[in-house]
Amino acid sequence: MANEVPLLQLEGVTKTFPNGLTALRGVNLEVSRGTVHGLLGANGAGKSTLIKILSGSLAATGGRIVWKGAAVEYSSPKAANDMGIATIHQHIPLVPTLSVLENVFLGEEGRWRRNTKIRQRFSELCERVGYWLEPDGLVSDLSIGQRQMVAILQALGTGAEMIVMDEPTASLAASEREVVYRIVRHLSRVEKKAIVFVSHFLDEVIALTDRVTILRDGQAVVDAQTRDLDESRIAEAIVGRQIVALEQATSRPVDAAAPVLLELKGLASRDKLEPISLSVRAGEVVGVAGLLGSGRSELLHAIFGADPDATGEVRVEGRLLRQSTASAVKAGLALVPEDRMAQGLVPGFEIWRNTTLPALDGVSRGGWLPDRMQEQQRGAEAIRRLSIKANSPDILVTELSGGNAQKVTIAKWLFSDVKVFLLDEPTAGIDIGAKTDILLLVRELAAAGKAVIVVSSEFEEILAVSSRVLVMRDGRCIAERLGHETSEHELILLSGGTSANSASTPHAAAQS
Amino acid sequence: KDITLGYVAAGMQYPFNVAAAKGFEAAAKAAGVKTIVLDAKTSVERQGNSVDDLIAQKVDGIAVLPIDAVVAQAWVDRAASHNIPIVAVATQVGDPQKHPVKDVYPKLTALVASDEVHAGYNAGQIAVTLLPKGRTANIAIVEGAPGYPTVWQTTQGFKEALDKAGIKYRIVASQPTDWTPEKGESVCQNMLTAHPDIDLFFNQADDMVIGCARAVRSAGSHAKLIGRGGSRLGINAIKVGDVDGTVCIQPGKMGQLAFKALYAAVTNPGGTKAQFVDVDTPQVTKASLAQCVPEW
Amino acid sequence: MMNLTTSTHSGPSHGGNGSSGGPTEGVTATTQTHATDWRRLLGLREMGVYYALILLVLVISGVTVYTGRPSYLSVANISNVLYQASLVAIIAVAMTVILITGNFDLSVASVAALSAAVVVGLADTVGFWPAALIAMLVSVLAGLLNGAIVQYLGINAFIVTLGTLTAIRGVVQIYTDGRSLSVDTPDALQAMRLFESGRLPIAVPLIVIGATLLLAGCYFLVRARRESRNVPVTSFGMLAAGVCCLALVGAGGMSLAMPKPVVYMAVFTLIVWFVLSMTNVGRRVYAVGGNPEAARLSGINVKRYKMAGFILCSAAAGFGGILFGSRLGAVNPTAMQGAELTVIASAILGGTSLFGGAGSVIKTLAGALLLFTLTNGFNILNLGANYQGVIEGTVVVTAAAIYTVGGTRRRKR
Amino acid sequence: MMNLTTSTHSGPSHGGNGSSGGPTEGVTATTQTHATDWRRLLGLREMGVYYALILLVLVISGVTVYTGRPSYLSVANISNVLYQASLVAIIAVAMTVILITGNFDLSVASVAALSAAVVVGLADTVGFWPAALIAMLVSVLAGLLNGAIVQYLGINAFIVTLGTLTAIRGVVQIYTDGRSLSVDTPDALQAMRLFESGRLPIAVPLIVIGATLLLAGCYFLVRARRESRNVPVTSFGMLAAGVCCLALVGAGGMSLAMPKPVVYMAVFTLIVWFVLSMTNVGRRVYAVGGNPEAARLSGINVKRYKMAGFILCSAAAGFGGILFGSRLGAVNPTAMQGAELTVIASAILGGTSLFGGAGSVIKTLAGALLLFTLTNGFNILNLGANYQGVIEGTVVVTAAAIYTVGGTRRRKR
Numbered sequence A: 001m002a003n004e005v006p007l008l009q010l011e012g013v014t015k016t017f018p019n020g021l022t023a024l025r026g027v028n029l030e031v032s033r034g035t036v037h038g039l040l041g042a043n044g045a046g047k048s049t050l051i052k053i054l055s056g057s058l059a060a061t062g063g064r065i066v067w068k069g070a071a072v073e074y075s076s077p078k079a080a081n082d083m084g085i086a087t088i089h090q091h092i093p094l095v096p097t098l099s100v101l102e103n104v105f106l107g108e109e110g111r112w113r114r115n116t117k118i119r120q121r122f123s124e125l126c127e128r129v130g131y132w133l134e135p136d137g138l139v140s141d142l143s144i145g146q147r148q149m150v151a152i153l154q155a156l157g158t159g160a161e162m163i164v165m166d167e168p169t170a171s172l173a174a175s176e177r178e179v180v181y182r183i184v185r186h187l188s189r190v191e192k193k194a195i196v197f198v199s200h201f202l203d204e205v206i207a208l209t210d211r212v213t214i215l216r217d218g219q220a221v222v223d224a225q226t227r228d229l230d231e232s233r234i235a236e237a238i239v240g241r242q243i244v245a246l247e248q249a250t251s252r253p254v255d256a257a258a259p260v261l262l263e264l265k266g267l268a269s270r271d272k273l274e275p276i277s278l279s280v281r282a283g284e285v286v287g288v289a290g291l292l293g294s295g296r297s298e299l300l301h302a303i304f305g306a307d308p309d310a311t312g313e314v315r316v317e318g319r320l321l322r323q324s325t326a327s328a329v330k331a332g333l334a335l336v337p338e339d340r341m342a343q344g345l346v347p348g349f350e351i352w353r354n355t356t357l358p359a360l361d362g363v364s365r366g367g368w369l370p371d372r373m374q375e376q377q378r379g380a381e382a383i384r385r386l387s388i389k390a391n392s393p394d395i396l397v398t399e400l401s402g403g404n405a406q407k408v409t410i411a412k413w414l415f416s417d418v419k420v421f422l423l424d425e426p427t428a429g430i431d432i433g434a435k436t437d438i439l440l441l442v443r444e445l446a447a448a449g450k451a452v453i454v455v456s457s458e459f460e461e462i463l464a465v466s467s468r469v470l471v472m473r474d475g476r477c478i479a480e481r482l483g484h485e486t487s488e489h490e491l492i493l494l495s496g497g498t499s500a501n502s503a504s505t506p507h508a509a510a511q512s
Numbered sequence B: 001k002d003i004t005l006g007y008v009a010a011g012m013q014y015p016f017n018v019a020a021a022k023g024f025e026a027a028a029k030a031a032g033v034k035t036i037v038l039d040a041k042t043s044v045e046r047q048g049n050s051v052d053d054l055i056a057q058k059v060d061g062i063a064v065l066p067i068d069a070v071v072a073q074a075w076v077d078r079a080a081s082h083n084i085p086i087v088a089v090a091t092q093v094g095d096p097q098k099h100p101v102k103d104v105y106p107k108l109t110a111l112v113a114s115d116e117v118h119a120g121y122n123a124g125q126i127a128v129t130l131l132p133k134g135r136t137a138n139i140a141i142v143e144g145a146p147g148y149p150t151v152w153q154t155t156q157g158f159k160e161a162l163d164k165a166g167i168k169y170r171i172v173a174s175q176p177t178d179w180t181p182e183k184g185e186s187v188c189q190n191m192l193t194a195h196p197d198i199d200l201f202f203n204q205a206d207d208m209v210i211g212c213a214r215a216v217r218s219a220g221s222h223a224k225l226i227g228r229g230g231s232r233l234g235i236n237a238i239k240v241g242d243v244d245g246t247v248c249i250q251p252g253k254m255g256q257l258a259f260k261a262l263y264a265a266v267t268n269p270g271g272t273k274a275q276f277v278d279v280d281t282p283q284v285t286k287a288s289l290a291q292c293v294p295e296w
Numbered sequence C, D: 001m002m003n004l005t006t007s008t009h010s011g012p013s014h015g016g017n018g019s020s021g022g023p024t025e026g027v028t029a030t031t032q033t034h035a036t037d038w039r040r041l042l043g044l045r046e047m048g049v050y051y052a053l054i055l056l057v058l059v060i061s062g063v064t065v066y067t068g069r070p071s072y073l074s075v076a077n078i079s080n081v082l083y084q085a086s087l088v089a090i091i092a093v094a095m096t097v098i099l100i101t102g103n104f105d106l107s108v109a110s111v112a113a114l115s116a117a118v119v120v121g122l123a124d125t126v127g128f129w130p131a132a133l134i135a136m137l138v139s140v141l142a143g144l145l146n147g148a149i150v151q152y153l154g155i156n157a158f159i160v161t162l163g164t165l166t167a168i169r170g171v172v173q174i175y176t177d178g179r180s181l182s183v184d185t186p187d188a189l190q191a192m193r194l195f196e197s198g199r200l201p202i203a204v205p206l207i208v209i210g211a212t213l214l215l216a217g218c219y220f221l222v223r224a225r226r227e228s229r230n231v232p233v234t235s236f237g238m239l240a241a242g243v244c245c246l247a248l249v250g251a252g253g254m255s256l257a258m259p260k261p262v263v264y265m266a267v268f269t270l271i272v273w274f275v276l277s278m279t280n281v282g283r284r285v286y287a288v289g290g291n292p293e294a295a296r297l298s299g300i301n302v303k304r305y306k307m308a309g310f311i312l313c314s315a316a317a318g319f320g321g322i323l324f325g326s327r328l329g330a331v332n333p334t335a336m337q338g339a340e341l342t343v344i345a346s347a348i349l350g351g352t353s354l355f356g357g358a359g360s361v362i363k364t365l366a367g368a369l370l371l372f373t374l375t376n377g378f379n380i381l382n383l384g385a386n387y388q389g390v391i392e393g394t395v396v397v398t399a400a401a402i403y404t405v406g407g408t409r410r411r412k413r
């Protein structure tokens, strides 16, 4: 009976933000039990906004929400939870100073703080999910991927009827993604729950969802059964134009004459990175494949001089670097960190201030008086060049959508003469249109004689741009392949398919 | 023409100051003179500012209870340079190290104060009557907050009295407080732990002595207690026998006399300058409670 | 951090889907975890303030012995230190809670003074107990005021409480008219003495508490072992505390008695500790401070919890004020001026984060004891007034250093 | 490659927007942003503290007029208020910088006292200027100490500076041996007077500055208009400031003169303002406070900037101390005790965030003036000492409320 009535209906939901920006202009959505409902759209299309409205953390400015056939009014996350909607937000809100266990059961009623019942429920959850986290570990010690899993467990813990996931897989590696897929299937097929699933990965959308709604500029442009669609049509609907599918990097070998821009000798970091030596020539793109926690970010940080206990030497154009980010930037290194909000952007700054931060001298009169006009032109330039969805460079980065914020972190480095780019998950949370653009951008940079190191958990993406691929596992570089000689399959095997094996050496690292 | 006099207190949150100010105001009201009472809230620069404000308002005379003797010179000079008569209350002006209280800072119209050294001396004389004869007495001194001249002045006078009486004594401990009862209590507790055999506590203010009395009682010690001030609390403590003696300091009287001196200076400008108006500090014990009407 | 990665992977073995030959390696993982946990457990970061306190006590008693003064570690002196610390400690415990919720209260000293003034002012006319009640009400109102302004007008707690610090002190000024008040009616004084002075025999309760703590500790420990989790820090805390209690009784004998304020302090601290670390409310308090947004999204009424923080803090201050007033049956307008800094210092010495979400009342207690042990030591050693400032400052910084430098990874704690 | 990118998407994507009525929406949106900007520009949040100050001045002068006292807004009284505020204001400006970098300094008052003690203590023997130099060195050292402990040991700035607050005050105790120091040699006193007392004619400089500000403001404005972007807030600030300067000259006439400390304050504030809002360094300072990690990963030497904050703060305190010492030719061991709270209050009243990344020295100045206008007003109105506390506290909270409640967007600014 209940299955006839859709679990949730949105009718003409609109949202206009205080700063006058309209994010949603009348969205209709229909979610029914036992189905996985994909919610797609370009960066800034309004997905997160819609989801915030569903979760009760934002109030819609118009339209109505129908829950189990009855129109409902709720304005607090608690109300949404009680009704039966659990949400996994894009910028994962957890309490860093509490343990994993307590974060998972944060909203828990009940009287006692430490009781065995909750521990049992935790391990039951983990069994249901087939993924295990140390319950007493502090969340502040988890890597971004692990935090994502905590958020998922949290949502499951509430036992809601509808679970909304905003880009749950954006910062996960292949193995964790598998876990998430398993969870989603289990929830929808077995437990007959309704799932709203936001993602920028079309393959997983095709594989997982029964039905998709595609937003563009705050309007639903497509609402159809997944089986009636295919990747290219979806992609087209999302971006509103044809997408050139990126073929594998053309196997043009980097000419041996090209100067070596970056050279590592025995670069290492206690417990995090085994000694690694590497040299990258101008025009070369080196991809770094690996699982979550395999030390790729550590590698980039060590190169960039951002890891205080790193040892070994880093040379740029033969000149030895002091271990400081300042000298790294001066020497022409650029790092796009993996956690955009925590590491990439200054929240109080507008787009333009963030954009010019690393290269202030370039826009300054006499090298010390920044020229606001030039800076804002730069901001505008960045918006145009990476097609960031913002109608003026004066918008605060905190008001940007996830993907657009990510673009700003990349744009920061495009305006000074950077020689070596270090990109850590540059396309995390970026829509496919922009993704191809960014991959193209990487190629252009290479073509323009820069050296690029790309860390990514999406191996086909690595393959698409890299002329060389390193595979890392447990902080060690275990293999090196030429881009055109290897395959996604091989990379997955090399990086140690299942996470279990990869766990064996952190101990070693710890004991040593 | 009607006269307006300014009064700058050191900190009106201290009963002593309040009493002095009230004494001044009362006298002024009696003489039908307008007063402006300002509060420096224990900050010397605020006190300076207040004096400036008074000068700016062209008052006819200024009385000030200086927070700091040395620092006060600056604005005494300033007032004098605008030839506004200025009277210091309770605290001398000019470095107490170099000048005894009696020789008054020349630019002052008058100084109305008690001689702290003499107050200490009186306390010492009370002590003499209380101390055990025949053996060296163990004495502990509960000081006020560091940085106040009173601290060493009273101690000096106290010792003088003992020496003069030829008492054999040892200062076994001498520790600072922040002029508060609770600190007095804890300091005395700790001193008694270190020296259970203390014969007498000299507290440099009544506030400390009442705290100290608690400590002595609860430690079951028989040490005698002497305070300084003659505040209501102190006198009560003597009345009920918690404290053995104190010296009586009368801020109200000071304020009153300060007004007299200032008013005189305003009404006949040719009057004496730099006169010292001494306010005596009678000894108070249970026997001689009548000596002291608590004013604060 | 290692334990995290490892346990992540040792998961499947627990998770049941033995897709990967987990078990064996799961075991190694757990042993691993223990090893690391042990290190952290007794590491400076966790235990720092205790170490600092112990160190200080050792130094002082060393010097006293050396200079041939009566033993410093006598029960009498210990109870002195506890007594001297009690007032600040009570407020500091509440301050810890408000700091955990991510707020700040500078006005405690003024509130305490106000409540003291009210008690002393009214005791003569309405009697002590009604006066005390009124004082508590007034304090709670002050807390409501602070909280309401901060939470509902959304003004920075620092500036608000700085304002109320001045304002409430001003009210005291008006109420006392700048004079010091005192209680005269004998029976009011009697009641005050009943409430504040004198000692309570605590041998029996101490034994009971100590025993329960020991048992509870062991229980948790065993359970943890059974479920082969890594041992919970608190269980050790319980054991240690239990031992301390019994040791104290051992030293003081069955006739051991403590001043009433000390007992109040102990009881209050225990209650707050229990609520914070044992009940759901406690967890929410931490959540509210650690990440208000997350707390809000998981349906916690953030505003209410933060308000509660303010109210608790002012209530504790009010209680402190009543103790203060009863101590001498008198109060002057400057009562407790500047005490707020000592209070906050204790909390922060106890490792409470100024950014909320982290803190432990027991450590705060240790922090307060640290500060008062110091002054107590000064007096006992009869140290020159001039040098006390320098030494105190240095000790404070050093104590903070001891556990901050202990480990730099957990900045936020 | 530029062309390549543009051609790959900018074109098509525009088409894409167009298909969903993008352009129109873009326009409306931009106009909206203009509108909102205007509102924000003059809104309470941006201008709050100025409004509060103006309001207060109006009230006080209203009352003075009503009670028939000498006009409150006389140039003489204004210069009085400025003079009284100058010392705290100078330190508060530096405090703003350190707050922007996300740190905190409670030790300023002690440092000032130390520097004052050094100057007064040495002036007799080595002469004023060398003594002043030494005092500055000492202060900078204090700053280095604070900064080093906080940055390199990573201890919480609050507890560290609370410790140094006590310790440095202790050093003053020792140095002065608990007694007040004073300068006796006439030429030292002479030099001090030369440095601190007396007034400087400021009509001409004011006119110059005012004019330049006006011009600069107009220039920016016009340029903004020409490029049809929404107008920069600062340009209005400049215009307003320019007008004020000229108005002051108009009121005081060409013979207008101000006490030297006021001039020092003005110059210092102007310099810091210029550096913060006009130069790279300033931008980086804000970045360092706003998100240290992001700043670090953008190649900014975070540690150095934070250190610099501490040093600047202590240096300013030292300078303030020298002024203090010279003002009175004497210093007492308790000099400026508690001034740190006034300093911090000024900064926070000026809307400086305690979490770093936001703040403006001009507003801090306004904050300081607010506080001193208040006390000055009390004195002028001869308000009973009892009521001052309550009023002061209330005004502080209200002032903070005025701009916090103004708008809740841009919390962090």
Ligand SMILES: Nc1ncnc2c1ncn2[C@@H]1O[C@H](COP(=O)(O)OP(=O)(O)OP(=O)(O)O)[C@@H](O)[C@H]1O
Pocket (backbone or CB within 6 Å): A017, A018, A019, A021, A022, A023, A041, A042, A043, A044, A045, A046, A047, A048, A049, A050, A090, A389, A390, A398, A399, A400, A401, A402, A403, A404, A429, A431
């Ligand atoms: N707090 C805010 N204030 C103003 N505008 C906002 C705010 N949050 C989001 N926006 C705007 O609303 C639009 C939709 O944002 P939203 O986060 O929903 O996009 P999204 O679909 O989640 O994109 P992404 O895939 O990058 O996460 C964006 O243009 C964004 O700039």
Ligand SMILES: Nc1ncnc2c1ncn2[C@@H]1O[C@H](COP(=O)(O)OP(=O)(O)OP(=O)(O)O)[C@@H](O)[C@H]1O
Pocket (backbone or CB within 6 Å): A140, A141, A142, A143, A144, A145, A173, A272, A290, A291, A292, A293, A294, A295, A296, A297, A298, A299, A338, A457, A506, C001, C005
């Ligand atoms: N915030 C953190 N705190 C503690 N340990 C961390 C943190 N982030 C990562 N680690 C650990 O440091 C090591 C390297 O992590 P790193 O982030 O470099 O790996 P990665 O390949 O970048 O994985 P990810 O995809 O999560 O970024 C791993 O053991 C990981 O678990």
Ligand SMILES: [Mg+2]
Pocket (backbone or CB within 6 Å): A047, A048, A049, A090, A166, A401, A402, A403
């Ligand atoms: Mg989103």
Ligand SMILES: [Mg+2]
Pocket (backbone or CB within 6 Å): A296, A297, A298, A338, A424
């Ligand atoms: Mg990474």
